[in-house]
Amino acid sequence: MNSSLQLGKIMGIPIRLHWSFLLIILYIAWAFASFSEPLFGRTYGFGAIEPASLRWTLSLVFAVVLFACVGLHELGHSYVAYKSGLGIKSITLYFFGGVSAMQEIPRDPRLELQMAFAGPAVSGILGIVCVLLSDLAYIGYEHNPVAIMLWTLGVLNLMLMAFNLLPAFPMDGGRLLRAWFATRMPYITATRRAAGLGKMFAILMFVLGLFSFNFLLLFVAFFVYVGASEEEKATEINVSLEGIRVGDIMSAQVRTVNADMTLQELKELMFQEKHRGYPVMDGEKILGIVTIADLQKVPDEDRSLTRVGQVMARKLYVIAPQEEASTAMRMMSELGIRRLPVIDSGSLVGIVSREDLVRAIELSSGQGF
Numbered sequence: 328m329n330s331s332l333q334l335g336k337i338m339g340i341p342i343r344l345h346w347s348f349l350l351i352i353l354y355i356a357w358a359f360a361s362f363s364e365p366l367f368g369r370t371y372g373f374g375a376i377e378p379a380s381l382r383w384t385l386s387l388v389f390a391v392v393l394f395a396c397v398g399l400h401e402l403g404h405s406y407v408a409y410k411s412g413l414g415i416k417s418i419t420l421y422f423f424g425g426v427s428a429m430q431e432i433p434r435d436p437r438l439e440l441q442m443a444f445a446g447p448a449v450s451g452i453l454g455i456v457c458v459l460l461s462d463l464a465y466i467g468y469e470h471n472p473v474a475i476m477l478w479t480l481g482v483l484n485l486m487l488m489a490f491n492l493l494p495a496f497p498m499d500g501g502r503l504l505r506a507w508f509a510t511r512m513p514y515i516t517a518t519r520r521a522a523g524l525g526k527m528f529a530i531l532m533f534v535l536g537l538f539s540f541n542f543l544l545l546f547v548a549f550f551v552y553v554g555a556s557e558e559e560k561a562t563e564i565n566v567s568l569e570g571i572r573v574g575d576i577m578s579a580q581v582r583t584v585n586a587d588m589t590l591q592e593l594k595e596l597m598f599q600e601k602h603r604g605y606p607v608m609d610g611e612k613i614l615g616i617v618t619i620a621d622l623q624k625v626p627d628e629d630r631s632l633t634r635v636g637q638v639m640a641r642k643l644y645v646i647a648p649q650e651e652a653s654t655a656m657r658m659m660s661e662l663g664i665r666r667l668p669v670i671d672s673g674s675l676v677g678i679v680s681r682e683d684l685v686r687a688i689e690l691s692s693g694q695g696f
């Protein structure tokens with residue numbers, strides 16, 4: 328989260344830039360500068376006074392505009408979501424494209440179809456407009472740098488559209504495919520089928536990449552394979568937790584500890600009870616949570632002198648029993664924690680852990696992970 332820079336807000340959605348993005352902008356600028364050197368050379372190359380600084384400035388502008396196009400692609404998706412009232416938390420522009428973090432997955436195939444289609448549609452329109460404009464710019468004189476820039480931008484936008492329409496997760500084409508399947512079968516079956524096709528596609532690309540020594544293709548194949556598996560898993564989890572509330576799966580019997588307990592005592596308690604974390608209480612009031620990870624930070628010899636209150640996490644994330652189990656799952660994975668105290672009208676009523684969620688998933692889907 329800290330590795331990205333907020334640029335501003337559009338439609339209330341924060342637009343962020345991942346640090347890897349700055350590297351890729353420089354790389355694109357360099358690639359464009361090298362690619363356009365012979366072309367620009369013909370216009371400005373008067374022997375020794377080839378204006379390299381001009382070429383570099385234009386290349387940098389080119390790289391920034393190209394990634395503004397990637398941003399517009401993402402905004403295309405977001406606009407449809409925004410119009411239908413879906414929450415988009417942020418858009419982060421990464422190494423090779425953008426990621427829109429959605430608050431919820433649309434479970435409506437028609438909406439997903441429109442959302443998935445909007446991004447490639449934006450790229451396609453940008454591509455065509457840039458190519459047409461470059462034609463106009465060429466009329467002025469041959470090897471006009473603006474025409475070269477526009478033409479390259481147009482082609483890259485069309486490539487971005489084509490790449491995103493690959494029928495595989497996590498590309499838009501994979502989502503289109505799933506949405507199309509989902510209009511005629513249950514969502515989970517549709518996801519499995521789309522993910523299966525995506526994996527087959529990835530294997531095909533991998534074999535092709537291997538025989539043609541194309542490393543970029545190998546990389547994309549890997550990316551697609553992992554993306555398909557992750558999408559499948561995430562959907563299975565969401566679907567199997569559907570309708571289950573935190574109160575149904577939490578452990579109501581909560582063992583708590585006091586802040587003045589020593590870490591030595593805590594360690595013995597953890598051994599005895601085989602628990603990995605405890606809420607820390609002061610009477611009825613919850614002060615924090617202490618886990619095995621907090622214990623491990625303190626060397627063995629200092630444990631009888633250190634108290635729970637000194638090492639516990641005071642920043643407390645809690646959940647209500649009537650919340651959906653999938654919300655607990657999302658909170659834990661986003662925050663990187665393993666358990667959440669369950670609070671009902673101010674008092675601790677239970678604790679829900681990853682193990683509880685995994686058990687619920689296994690019981691309702693009849694399979695393990």
Ligand SMILES: [Zn+2]
Nearest residue numbers: 446447491499
């Ligand atoms: Zn997209």
